[in-house]
Every structure is written in structure tokens, then in C-alpha cells.
Amino acid sequence: MFIIKPNWLSHQDDRETPLSIFSVSVHPDGSRIATGGLDGKVKIWSVAAMESEHENEGQPRQLCSMSTHNGAVHAVRFSPGGRFLASGSDDKIILIWERDTSGAGLGLSFGGDSTFENWRSVRRLAGHDNDIQDLAWSADSSLLVSAGLDSSIIVWHGHTFQQLKRIEGQSHVKGLTFDPSGKYFASASDDRTVKIWRTNDFALEKSISTPFENSPLTTYFRRLSWSPDGNNIACPNAMNGPVSSIAIVQRGEWSSDFSLIGHEGPAEIVCFNPRLFKQVQEDGTETLGSTIVVSAGQDKVVTFWNTTQSKPFLITEELGLKSVSDLTWSANGDKLFISSYDGSVALAVFEPGDLGFPQPWEDNIAALAKYGHGQHGMILPESVQQLELEALAQKAAAEATVKKMDTLMGGGEIEDTQMQDVMPIAAKPANSNSATAAPQAISQHVEKIVDKRVEQKVTVDSKGRKRVAPTLISNFQGSSTPARLPDSTPRPSAKVNGTTTEYSTPSNALPEGGVEGLIIGNKRKEQDEGDEITAAHRKKGKVTSAEEIPDWIRPAVTNPAIALSQTRLGAPKVKALITYTNDSTLVLEIRNSPNVQTPTRLICKREGETIWTDYIPRSVLTATGTKNFWAVATEDGSVYTWNIIGKRLFPVIVLESQSSILGSNGWWLFSITVAGLLYVWDMKMETAAHTPASLAPILDSATTFESTPKKTACITNVAVTNTGVVCITLTSADSFVYNGTMLVWQRVSEPWWAINSLYWDSTRLGIPGPLGSLERRTDMEFMKHGRGRAFQRMVKGGLRREGFEGLECIASLAHLENRISSAALIGSAEEYRSATLMYARRLGEQNFQEKVKGLCQELLGPQLFIENHHWKPTVVGIYKRELLKEVLEVMGGFREVQRITTEYSEALQAISEMS
Template identity: 30%
Template sequence: MHVSKDKPIFSVDIHPDGSRVATGGQGEDCGKVVIWNMGPIRDEKEEADLSTPRILCQMDNHLGCVNCVRWSGNGKFLASGGDDKLVMIWQTSRGLGSGKSFGCSVTIVEQWRALATLRGHSGDVLDLAWSPQDVWLASCSVDNSIVIWNALKFPDQVAILKGHSGLVKGVTWDPVGKYLASQSDDKSLKVWRTSDWKEESSITSCFEECGGTTHVLRLNWSPDGNHIVSAHAMNNRGPTAQIVERNGWGTSLDFVGHRKAITVVKFNPKILSKQIKRTSEKQQQYSCCAIGSKDRSLSIWLTALKRPLVVLHDLFEKSILDISWSSSGLELMCCSLDGTVAYLGFDQSEIGMPMFKDDQQALLEKIYGKSVLASKATNASSHIIESAAVLNLQQEQQQHRERENSMSGSSVPPKALSAVVATGDQPFKPRDKQIETRTPDGKRRITPIFLAPQPDIGDAGIPAPFTNKSIAFNSSKETSKIITERQDRVTQPGLNVSSNSSQSHSLASPPHHLVNTIMHQPTAVSETKTCITEPGATTPFIPLHTPMDVDKTPVRPVTSTPVSRQESQNDKERVKEKEKERDKDPDLDKTKDKDREKLKGNLSLKRRHGKVGRPRKSERETQMAAMVSHPLPVLAEPERTRPVLTSQDLQLSVPTIQKSSVHLIEGQMGSDNCTTVEVENKLSIGTRQMHRVRCVSSGKVLWEQLLTSPVIAVAGSRQVTCVACEDKTLTIFGVGGRRLWPPLVLGSQVSVLKCTGCYIMAVISQGYLYVWNSRSVCGVIQGQTLSAIMTVSERVIRAALTNEGVPLLTISSGRSFIFAPEIGSWMLVNDRDDYLHVCSDHHRCSPSKGRASGPLASVQGGGSSNQQAGRIFQSDASMQQMSTVSHLENQLASSLALKSASEYCFWLETYIRYLAQEGLEGKLRAVCDDLLGPVYARTSGSNGWQPTILVSILS
């Protein structure tokens, strides 16, 4: 199966119903996910039939290469992860037909849409795994983390697992949902508990000789839950697939035979049984495992045999990256870096008899205990219950809830009630009947049928297995079955017609003067009893004031008969005969005209009296004037309050008190010329405890000080040394250990403490920022709250203080801020989710000397060039140009705010080079005018122009 020439395929996964297969890899200018029809793959006749579609759908939403695709267990969702740091959840769309998508030459047979986009990783997403019962989705990335997503409520995160120190390249779930296993480039395989998301075990001994030579490390758990088989282990300098036992996490066995590193391991989802020994007729149960390697070979193993069942050498031109078994256990597909996918079919005589799903579930319950299937993504309800007491307690709680529901008196179950609301069939009129009446002037009037609007896109549920019949086009030659009812009744304009035969009801509009009465007069609130009516019934309109005169004459039932084509033709002939009689006898015509005018007058009087239908122009003008002179009373809306985050809500972490610690001030730790501060807490001096701070340089003690409160944080520079204590004080020492100021009393304990030159920065646990200048003895920033830049759930992950005294804070959301005391506001200098830097195409205009280092480069991770700009805006050069200009102007402004002279020079030169290259004369002229300044700047000095930038750059 040739998928994409010269484009690698990184992942493949067969749909649970066996009719589709998804592949993910690299497209022309983006990541690509393709859903294929399995029919032509497994059947040569369907492959030869040109009318059978090969591709069902193609999705190009990923900006980077797609590394992994995985179907959910029920087949409803498809998850994909790629180099753009995103995980996308796909679902079928309802109401959309087949055709070609924009920019794609492939005909789309099925429509799939992105249900959710999950953002939580800061690097490429390499592997995905759905938990049993599709409660959670696990994703791993090169950012050394594993994110657990709530699959019942995307995009909520359940946990973030951070224990690996290298790229995490594979994840797999225990078949009973109790554990999660992951493998990383840090030469370890870790097992995590799903009950508290803590590390259960870490296996490292069999990976010590391994190197990070594989793109993925896709390990897998056996279907009986007894073993994990890892990728890329080493035994006597040879590549193996290590077998990790569930009982004790031992590593005594492995699969050997491949010549290069193993990239992927995949177990058959079925537990198999077969007669292995010829001397015994007993059926032996075992598992089947497929292993792919960088040596381009695939091996199939049965755990009951000591040697592989089959080995396929040179199956691809490049290494194997992913393997997928069908839910039946008799089909296997694997993909390679060379852009091809291989299909293998087995029969039961070769690999054994697959166990039925119910029998396999019963076996797992027998081994690990009975499990109450998870209905929510919570730790308490989703793990295997291995204690009988806990199971009995859950069953008692369930019976108690059922008794409460039965005593509530609800006759309609909630599911049934929601089904009635969802279908929407009950409150609408029948669609197989029309009503025809006559107006006073003899014209026919047909009451239209209300058709409920159907949503274009909705939850289509689990997709049905794809067959060629799914795309068959059928045309019906049957005539319309709608029955037309004729009513011998004169219909007035503005009145709705009801039919007894159709059992449909309609509510007419209220009279106009009654509407004005309701709008202009206050209403008295009376106590009324709530009455529940049956669906389809309508409530009669009751006026609040001044009841109308109503004719209480009983209404004669209206009989309706179907109208045929012959009767309609007879009506036309009768109208023509009446016109001929009127031409022959003018007196008769005048008499009828008088009767008609009299009838119209009576009808008009009745309409104006009852105010039914559209009012006259004069009456409408009078009503409008009355509304202007008496405006509607303004109803006060209920006061709505929105919770506002204050600094009192923030609670930052505080360093713990250590008995002794060493803090580096200058140099490199361990070198001869480094300067350190040594802290010794809780020294017993008589009956009291004191706390000593000692400054040591090149092995010599420069000064010592004693404090009365335990030390929790230390920072320093050549000019000053700062010590934060448990009693919420901050003591500042100068050169030689002299106290510069009395202890500064803060509102709470210090969470972050930094010193650069003569500047001191402190962030206290209540979420306030302070910056002092020890040279000028002044406060640069005095108690600025952090509530404007972070929430309660976020934390400060990085803090820095520039040489110019500018505080720089990075929040766990990936955004970095500085505070500018000149304007009294926070400034956003970097955002991890801002794609302007990804889309910028300025790299070819950068100076040859390379990017200058500074605080902006450090917070942006060095600013390595990105290759996505040309791909994203390949069809719109103007958008790419605007994106690049915006990014360069942001960099200039951020460098200026950070007071980084070298970075400002770098970005100014890059900005000018790009403007000159693109021919943006207007912006170039603005830069020159800003640098040159006005002609009379030195004499006037009143326009605010500064002759220097950052003191020593331009003059």
C-alpha cells in the first residue's frame, strides 16, 4: 500500500469496526491525517473496482508533521498529535455531503471535523494512548512530560506527569486501567498509578547502554495485563525488547533477534488459545506480539513459543515506526519512514483462536477483581476495585440513589425526557398534510407546513462501518403523498387557520391595542398555581386589563374534504361564468358592488373593533407618537457580579527551611574563585537558637552575621547580599557584610528572591512584587500585585532581574511579563501560544554576526529559526509580510522595555533590512524620522524626542 511518495508515515491505526484505517505523517506543507477504506486493502476485487473510493477523508489542520493517530476504543473519536505541539480530536460531521475540500484534489467521501484542540505541551507530541473505556487520553512529548486529558470533557486536563528527564517517546495503558507506562530517552521506563498519578516504579537497568537513536519508543501492555514489553533495550550490547513483569516489575526475560534498535511493540488485543504441544490436546492460552525495528524487519511472537512465529526481512526501505492490529486480531498493518504501509492477514490456524470479548473481560475480572465501569473521569470511579468491602459500599450507594430517584415521583426517566427534547418531533405539526382556504376576494390560500431546522453539524455518534452502499445515490420516482384539505371558510388577513382533522393548534397574535396596554400599564402580580399541560396543547391568551367583547356564539365545526384537480378546474369555470353574467347585466353588477362594499365595511369595522390584522397607517402613526411621548419603563436588570481575582487569593510557594545550605553568588560552584553564602539554621547558643550566615570566597571567610529568625532564601551579587527570613523580614548586607538598612518588613514570606548589581527583587507569597535600588536607596517598585498576570492555578516558573533593574517573570501558562514603573503597568514580552514568531519570515534578513544574547533571547529560548512561515502563508504573501513586520516590531518594543541595548541593535538592524527588502517605504521613512528627530529639536526641546536610546546606543 503506497501512501505518499518520499513523505514519511509516522503512525497507523485500524478502526475498531475494521472498515477504516487512519495514517498520520508529513504532507506537502503541513501535517496530514488520512482515513482510508479498508475494503480495497484486504480485497483485490474492490481494489480493481475504480468506483470504490480509496481515501475517505483527508485532514490538513496540523501545522507540523503528524507523529501519532489513535482511534478511541468505541471508534467515535480519532486523536492526532504532531510537531505543532497540539493534540486534535476528530469526529464525524452530520449533514455534510461528499466532495472535494478546498485546496485538495482528493474526493472526500466522509466528513470529519476537529471536535477539540488540546494545548498543553511545549514541544512535539510523539505518542498517544486511550485508556480503557475511553475515560482518559494520555499524550507524551519532547518537553519531558505526559499530559492526561479528560476524554469525557475536552479540553480539561486531569494530571501532568513530570518525572522523566528526557524526551518521552511512548505511552501505554494497563488493560484494566490501574497503571500507565511510559518510556523516555532518559534510559528509563516508568509505571504510574492512576489512583493518585504518582510514580509506581522506574526500570533503568536494561536501558543503560541505550542511546537516543529512535524517533519513537512505542512500548505496549499485554492484553492479560501481566507484562509490559518495551522498545529499544540492550542485552550484551544487542538490541532487545525487554519484558517487564507486572508482579514486582522484574526484567528477567526479553525478545532478541533484531539487528538494530526496536522502535515499536504492539500486542494483539485478543487473548489467543491453541494446541501448542502435540502430546497434549489441551488448549493453551497465550498472547501474540508484533515487533518492528530500525533494521526494516517485522517479527511476530507467541508467548507460548520460544522462537518467533514469523520474521519478515526487508519489508520496507526504511525503519518501521508504528504497528496496529485489528479488533478481530487477524489483521495487522505497519508503516515505515519510507512512506508506505504494509498489510498482513492471518487465519486462526496460524495464530490461534481469539477469545470472545465477554470471556476476556471475565478473565480480567477473575485475575484483578471486579471493576465498576467508569462513567466519569475521576480517580475514585475508574480504577479496578480489588477489595470486596469497597465494592459492597459502592453497590449500597448505587441502590440508595435508585431509591431516592423512585421516591422523587418522576414518571418520565431523565433519558427518555432528554430523548423527547432531542428529537423535536412532538411539538411540530404533521408534515404530510396541507390546508387550503379562501380569502374574501376569492383567492386561494395554503397554510405552509413548518419544517424544523436541522443542524448542519452535530454529534453524529459512533460512525457506522463503511461500505460501498454508504455512498450509493438513490432517486425516487414516487409522487408527493401530501394531502391537501379544502375548507369552505372565508379567511381574514392576519388570522391563523386550525384544522380539527389534523389536531394542530395555533396561537394568533394579540390585538394591537391590547399589546399597547400590556406595554404601557404596570401589571399586578398575582399568585397562580402552576399547571402542566400535555405536549402540543396551547394556552389561550388572557388579557391582564380591560377584557374585550367576545362573541359567544358557538362556532360551527368546519368540515374539510380533500381538494381534487377536477374540483379546482370547476371553480375556475364558475368564476368565468360569473364574469360573463356581470358583463351582460350592468345593474346586477352595481347591486353586487354595493353589497360587496357593505360587506367590506362591516369586515373593516369588525377588524378595527377587534384590532385583528394590520392597523391603518393613521392608527400606526398615533401609536408611534404615543410610544414616543410615553416611553417604556426601564426594567432594572438583576445585578450581576463577577468574581475578581485579588492578591489575597494568590498563594505562591515558599522555600522550605533547611538545616544547612550553600548558595552561589558569583563564579562556578566548585571552582577556586567562586563566592558562596553558607547558611546554618538553628544553632543552639545557650537556651536560645541563632542562625548564622557566612560569606566565603576562594576558601576564605569574608564575613559572618547572626540572625534571630531561620533563613529561607538567599541571593546576592558583588554589591549586595540579601537574606529572607521566616519572620517575613528581608536583611540587606553590603560589601564586607555591613547591614545597609534595618530589616525590611514584608507582608508575607518571600517566595522568589533575586539580586543583580545594586538591584534587589522580591516576590512574596501573597503575590506582590518589590524592587529596590541599594545604590540610590529607593524603592523602584513598591508592592505591585501579580493578580493581573496570573490566576490561582498558575505559578511562577522563572524569575529574573536584568542589569537595568527590570523584573522578568514567566508564568506556567507560558507567558512572560515585565513591570514598567514609568507607566505603572505590566507588559507582555513573550507568549508561548503566540504564533507570530512561528509565522515570521525575518531570518534571511538577520545580521551575519548572529543574534545577540540577552534577557529577551533567554526567555524566548534562543529564537531558533522556524520553517513553517513559508508553508502557512504560501497562498497569501501579504499576510506573511504583515506577520513578519508585526513580530519584528514586537521584538523591538520588548527589547526597549527590557532595556537590552545589544538586542535592540540586533532587532533594529533586522527590521530595517526586512523593510528595505520588501520595499516598505512608509515604515522605513518613519524609522529614519524617529532616529533623526525634528530639525529644531535642540532649540525647542518641547516635543519629547530623546536624542539617545538606552543611553549609549545611538546619538
């Protein structure tokens, strides 16, 4: 390891007096760092210049200097994607900077500083009422969190930078950090607590106060850090008796039994290395998955720790004349940047083996997989049941022998024997020995660490650079056996947060795992295909004979349509008692008879009082009802209907087979039969929404080779909107809507958007509606079957290929376009409006002028430019020209498209005057 401290890197006043640097951040590509200081400037510096062997190479040092803030800059943070730089200041403002690669305006910036890069302020976030102390980005750059001395935390959207949530009453918040799996973020404040917040609803998960009860209030920052494997949070400014310490909070139970002791004064900053390391001990044994954390505080000492030892393995003293203000690691984990209140920045460069040997990035992803890493819209909190499901999916994936694409896109059912094998492993608690040994080992050496500093071996090479040799604490006299930080097992409450659904749910609860089905493919047989894919499909699919069709009802005469149908779904069991409560206080009680000679009795009650009674000759499989009508489906394929007071609405509806699923909403009633046919009726108008539709297309019949019945994706959710549109979600995480006008199924939600789109999370954070519910269902199914990591590998691999650099941007636009058309199809007015405004803002940001014209023209109507025969003045209850006014207002702030927006504003005004 060697340390570089360039004398030219500083913030200065007019008299060239060094001023305090409060924050430092390194770009993800490692080429530049940003600093913020007391002079109110944000400066960009070249890392290559800091590492340069010769000072006269002519290489630029300071790349840019921005002086837009009106107060000291306390926090600068590059987004993990590298596109944005956020800065927070005493002026209560957050500025979002983006590099302008056009080359215009380079030379001298305002104030006389040389400029080799042009960074422009693209957003000005005003929301805090006092100084901003810290900023933090989520790992996927989808969220930005800010905190300050106004005792509030504000969550901003990471791409649109709209304010999503304001959390009040936290005392002075002085530190923020994000869970690398994206499910939580943590804050540290002067009320002597560390709070854990959920990212799905921004509610408080846990408040931790025990380690900080006696902590001093003299610290300027409380910058905490989350470990790269997601297991631990390192929290500064804690106390272990009378000794200053760093508390290690373990994920799940959020306990803080472990602490790091070694600083003489309060610690203000801790920072985990982003890599996992393999440590090789002196006896040759290897330890995988160790993490490195560095801490600094008011004692001007920077201390390095790892999880395989109870003591610091390296201590560096007097790096600056004053205390350390911030720490940040490069993305590769081989460089540490250290800023100080004395106005300097030091660079510590580690050579191979100094910290250990970094493990592949895939190990980080694997470590985070158990916490749901890779899912943008994660809804379910962590629970033992969730971890069991994920362990089960991982075991099934390991045993699969299909080709890579089948592994990425497919997913089969898992037998009960596999569940029994995996569940004890998933529920096994973490080893408690390490949790007790580590504190004991620390307490035995507190005096030696505090009283005796490690003597650094400093050498000067031929080029004049100082090198500090790392000294392992195990080499000291009196060292004990190293102890590990405990591996935590997440064990929070197993409750599941409910989500608001704007459309109906099926009347009978679908069984766990969904409704099973079989399907017969409509492709030619394998030998006719002549490609290499057939072998993989032959290995993957289990061919099930016709005799193995699930039979969940009493033995009865099989309808011939079942044997001939392409799709075969499971039927509900015949239960002795079925009850259903409609939208009001009424309850329908159905009592089936054990024999066919006795009729089935139906009783409608209100608060125990019988309203009406009826009898039917067949046993009931399922029932549904609204405040307008009741409906039941029987085992002979009939559907009976009554109004709310018990009058028969129609003669009995006779279907080709039994109803597998029956549901309703308002005046709409739908049935999905075991033959895979969908019927939708308007009970008030006595009409059908469309002709019967087969579920075979959405169950992958077009991609199935076998001509014999084969298992397919299960149906996990079916519902009908108040406009009569049926929505179906499968275990494949895809959601479909039937278009009654075009008479086709359309896929409105799928995992592709969840992985690639920057706007996936914005649905759950915006206006609730049917489309948002479908996307949440996609998230839930996607997580259950453990496909997130596989999709991420596919997408990340594609992004590295030539020609795929713009994949994320293009996919985000495509997702918004898909959301707009889907909202129109479903009939969700508010979702259509919000998606259109997001789309307009994105087009303005990216300067897509042709698409801006197309959007404005579509909303204005056929009067301008060309005749559009498909244009309608209203869509899902929204008048398009009123929406156009909002769109023009959103895009009006983007200079590049102002000419277009002005043109359409004038056209809109002219049409308004004419009318």
C-alpha cells in the first residue's frame, strides 16, 4: 500500500488559504472524483493526475469547478450508474449535475478556474428547510435520499427527481446509507438512534438506540455504511461502556451485540469496501466472503478492519492536520479516497494481497440474492417463508440441465420432496459461536489497542513516494485467535404488506401456487423442426399422459370437450360448505349434499338473519357476487345467477365444461372453464363482452412441441376491471389482458421491464390502479421463482456488448409507451395520465424531437399535419387536449424542444379560440 497526497488538490479562498473539504465521491469508472467544500464549490478532479508519476506531463488535474451553491457543500455523491452527481449544501438546495459531452463552454469557468469538462446543473431540488448533511443513492440509482438539520429525510425519484416522501421528526440527521439489495435504507441522527426504513413504503422498520445512548453530540457527521453482502451496518459514534466504538448492526433482528473498538475519540465516518475478499491465513487456510471496513474520526486516525479478525489490521495516523471528513472506496476496492477538514484529499492505493484477494462480482450478487437483490419493485418483506422459497428455487436451478436460455426464461414446478430437503437448510439459524467469541476477543485487547499505537513501517521508493506496509494485528505479541463478525440470519416479522387493488379478485380464493393446467402444443413435432433447441426441450419438459389430468371433483361423467380441448385446467373441489361475502353486508351460504339425490341449498343472510333461500339440483364448485348480483358455478358446467334479493336473473347458463375460476366486479361476471375458455358477460345489459377466448395462447401453446398434455405455468391471479377487461397473471410473472375489440391477448406486464426499465418502480410509488397492481404481481411472482439473478446476468452481459449501450434508455421509453397503451386498454384514467406525463418528461430530457412531435400530434388530434383516423378526443375518461396542456407544461422546461412545444401551444390556443 502507498499513500498519495497531492498538494494541488484543495479548496481555497481568495487569499489561497485552504478551506475544509466536507465530502468526496469517486465516479463508478474510477476516472474522477468530486469534492465539496466550505467555499461552496463542487470540483471534479482527475484520478489519473493524482496517480501520475511526473508532475509535468501536462495531464489535466482539475477537470471542472461548479460554483452554483450559495453555501458550504456538505455532501457530493455520484449515482451508481455514473450519469448524475448530486450535491447538497448549507443553502438548503440539492443540485443534480450531468456531464455535457457536447464540448461547448469549455475553457474558463466563472471565477477563473480552468475547465476541461462541462458539468451542467439539470435539476434543482428544493425541499429542506435547513442545512443538508448527507445524500445517498440506491444501488440501482432509482432513489436518492437526502437528510439534514431540519430533522427531515426526503426521498426523491432517482430519474425524474420528483419528491416521493418526506419523513419528519428525526432530530438532526447526519448520515445515510442504502442496503445494497435495495430493500432498506438507514439513517443516523442526533437523537442517538439509527433507524431502518423500508423502500417499498418508506415506513419505519426498526429504531436502534442501545449502542448510542451515551454517544457525544459533538460529531459533525454520523456517516454509516452497509456491508456489500447486506448482512451488517457499521454505525459510527457508538459507545461500549466508556470507550468510543463502532456498532455493527446485524440484518434481520437488527441487533447490535458486536462492536469495533480502537478509536480514542468519537468516530464520525465508516465505509465498507464494495468487494468481498478471500483471506489467506498464515497456516494456509482460506476464508471466503470477508468484508473490509474503514473508519475515521476526531482522533485523526484511519483504521482498517476485516471480518476475520477482532482487531484492526492496519492503522494510519496523521494523514491530515485536522480530522477526516469523508471516506469513499473506488468501485474495484483497490483505492480509498480520504478527505479532511484541513482542505486536502489523500489517496491510499492497495496492491494485490494488501486487503486480501477480491472475489468475483458474482459472489456479491449471490450473497444478496437471499434478500431479493435485483428486484426493483420489491413488495414482500423478508421472512423465513420467503427465504425458503428462494432456497428452493436455487436448488431447482442447480439441478437443472437445460440450456442457458431455458434456465433464464423457464421455470417448472418443484416436488414436495424437494421442499422437505430445502426447508431445514433455509430455516437454520446462524452460528452463534462467532457472535459471542468476537466481543470477548475484543474486550480482552481493549487496553492494548487504545494504549499502544501500531508503529508504521514507512519506506520511500526511488521516485520519492511514501509507502506504508500493512501490518497484520496477528503479528503483535499477545494476539489471540481471530474472530469473525457474525453472519446474520434475517428474521423480521413474517407479515406481508397488503397492496391496494383497483379491480376485483376471483370469488373463490385461488389455491397456493395457482391453478394448475396442462397444454397441448400447436407446433410441429420435434423431428420436423431441424434445430438444436429440440434436445433441450426434450430434457426440460415432463410429458404427462392424459390419464394424469388433475381431478379435484367427485367422480362424474367426463365432458367430451375436456378430452378434446387444447388446454386443461384444474377444477375446484366440491366442499360441504362454501360462504361468500359480497360488497355489502350480505353473506351467501352454500351447503352441498354428499349425494346426488339431495339438492344443494343456498341461503343469503344479513347479520345472521335469512334474506332468501333457494335450491339447485347440482353441487356448487365456486361462487361470486357483488352488490348487484350473485352467481354460482356447478359441477355440470352450469352457472346460476340471482339478483341481490334472490330473484333468478336468467335461465341457467350452460357452458362446455365446469368453471375453474368464477369472478365478478360491478355488473361484470366472468368464468374460466377447465377447458381453458374465458367468458365475460355484462349482467345488466345481458350481453357478452366478446366471444369466448381460449387461454392457450398465454399458456405458451405456440412454443410447446409435445402433442401430449404437458404442464404449463399456473394461473395465480384473475380479475375483471370495472370496464369488463379481464387480467390474468401467471407464475411466469407475465400479466395479460384480453382485448375484446381486437379479440387477442396482450401482455401488459413482464419481467423484461422490471430488469431494464428505469421507470418500473414509479407505478407503485404513484397513483394506485389496475396496471400498478399487475406490475406488483409481476414483482412477486418474479421473486418467488428466483429468476432475478438470471435475468440480471443476461441484461448486464448484453450491456457490455457493442451496439447495446443504449439498451436501458430505449427500454425505459418502450416501457412507458407500453404502460400508456396498457392503461388505455384497461381503462385506468389516472395511470394513463401519469404515464403520459412521465413519457413527456423523458422525451424532453433525452431531446427526442420526433417522438415529442408524435406525442403532441396524437393528443392534439387530426387537425394538425396529417389525418389520423384512429384518433379519439377522449381516452379512458380523459380529454386529450386537456392532457396536452399538461404535457406542454412538463416539456416546456427543456430548451431543446421549446420550439416544438411553442408550435403546439399556439395550435392548441387557436383551436380553443375557434371553438
